Amino acid sequence: MPADSALSQPASRGPIATPAREVPALEVVDLRKTYASGVQALKGVSLAVAQGDFFALLGPNGAGKSTLIGILSSLVNPTSGDARVFGLSIHADRGGVMRQIGLVPQEINFNQFETPFEICVNVAGFYGIPRVTARVRAEKYLKELRIWDKAHQATRMMSGGMKRRLMIARAMMNEPRLLILDEPTAGVDIEIRRSMWQFITGINAAGTTVILTTHYLEEAEQLCRNIAIIDHGGIVENTSMRHLLSKLDVQSFVLDVTGLDGQLPRLDGVTLTRRDAQTLEAEMPSTHNLNALFAGLTASGITVTSMRTKTNRLEQLFMRLVEHDGIRP
């Protein structure tokens, strides 16, 4: 994606101004799904996503994310409960709901014998968009996602990253008000991933509500304003990203050191672990003064040559939430 792309403007991370009368982009009410096998994938999920939001839906494998997205996109029948998209119920007006949604699924699901241009124009046709308009849009989005040069080649000849971008272009053909991205960047290299982020933030800045599921937690932390974490078919956390990150009361660092010969020093409030002869891990409360850590290490003859955070902040919270059924303020 070129840096001067028209869609390169990053989304604002500030609070969302929602008019009192405005309906949520998505409102899920006590949604349940039990598969024929007896597996309870969703156990009464309720959540709301405001219009214009960039929303992260996270959870470990098998947590129920894909089932929830499947129900929203009409690929899975719910057992009970309702979901409303811009005020339209999936039960009362399935067609109306589908007109609002663009879906980028986790798995590649287009006809690999068709060309990207045919796929985009046909999908637009399924939404009732006239062919003339569809052809213009297909060219626009294939160009913006930098796969226009492959537009008339069979998709089976495309790389994995190109296929991912094609799925985004396809989801944009009905210019949805709610774009659902189910692990859109899985398996793509960092350069393509960043260009996809740029495109999606641009779409969001232009007013489209975005729901993102991903296993790259730095992606969610960087892009999303609000977040829900789902585990074992239920929501274990649903708040703003800022509020969630503020709950992180422990921070961990990896220190590259020299002089690590003898026993590890005992420092108040800091847990030190030796990883190898040149590497230490330090875990401490987020309020702890780092100068005290350095002073303690220096006094023991240990010199810190470099340091980095051990894990992504959101990753730490995520692991705690899904392992211990949630942290509460």
Next chain:
Amino acid sequence: MSGDVREPLAAGVATYPRATRTRANLVALGTITRREVHRMLRIWTQTLVPPAITMTLYFVIFGKVIGSRVGEMQGFTYMQYIVPGLVMMSIINNCYANITSSFFGSKFGRYVEELLASPMPSWVVLTGYVAGAVTRGLLVGVIVLGIALFFTSLHIAHPFVALTTVVLGATIFSLAGFINAMFAKRFDDIAIVPTFVLAPLTYLGGVFYSVNMLGSPWREVSLANPILYMVNAFRYGILGVGDVPVWTAYAVMLAFAIGLALVALWLLHRGVGLRS
């Protein structure tokens, strides 16, 4: 938004007037039909050439070689007599094959999700696929009829009956193939019905003989075969002779077409074989 069907209200709730939905549905129907026809033409060596070769062999072996020893059937040469049945047989087989391979292929490749996640109602999806299959059936029918004219001369006795019969017959077997594809979980599942049901019914449906040549009870048993009515109605349309009254044939075909369409729509609405 030019040409779009989205008309949000001030508070953000979307609404769609009936006329807008109808227009959108017609565009969607045209899209599926065009995609199906394009697919069929793209792989013409698999869809159009094989029936032409097979039917040429039938004309040579049954019409020329065996037919010369059979003599006349109901006032026509044996070659002339079997042409309507062979045309109808190729239409039925190709409609069925087209829709099963296309729809099951979309399930197998998961791109059926493009349809399921779209606002199209079930009847649009069904009609689009059936229209694609019927188009292939009619195209194959024209090819086979053209080949037949190299071997014999034909005068179409009742063009309206001939045309409505092929359209109804093609529709019935397209609908049957669609239902088969919905239930199919493996490629084997779309091969079983043509091999073990369709082929026997076609050969026993009066393609090569008059059902009046059969004694009781086989004549009565044959009357339970829906293909018999299609073949004989089409033969009446082409030659002006048939073993069953043409209105009885229409009634049977319409009953099958309506019944199968209702079953297919219900299965689609429930998402059988498509939605978890």
